[in-house]
């Protein structure tokens with residue numbers, strides 16, 4: 067399952083659960099000098115529904 071998280075600054079990451087947690091923890095440290103806990107990530111992440119056959123049609 068693919069997850070997506072958008073930071074309050076507009077930065078977005080998506081990937082597996084563990085990837086998203088790792089990515090936003092790195093982003094929090096480098097961009098905001100802030101530690102993000104996995105629980106905080108779980109509170110704000112969304113499930114990305116991948117239908118297959120075509121990607122980025124809305125962008």
Ligand SMILES: [Zn+2]
Pocket residue numbers: 073074075076077093097098
């Ligand atoms: Zn940010």
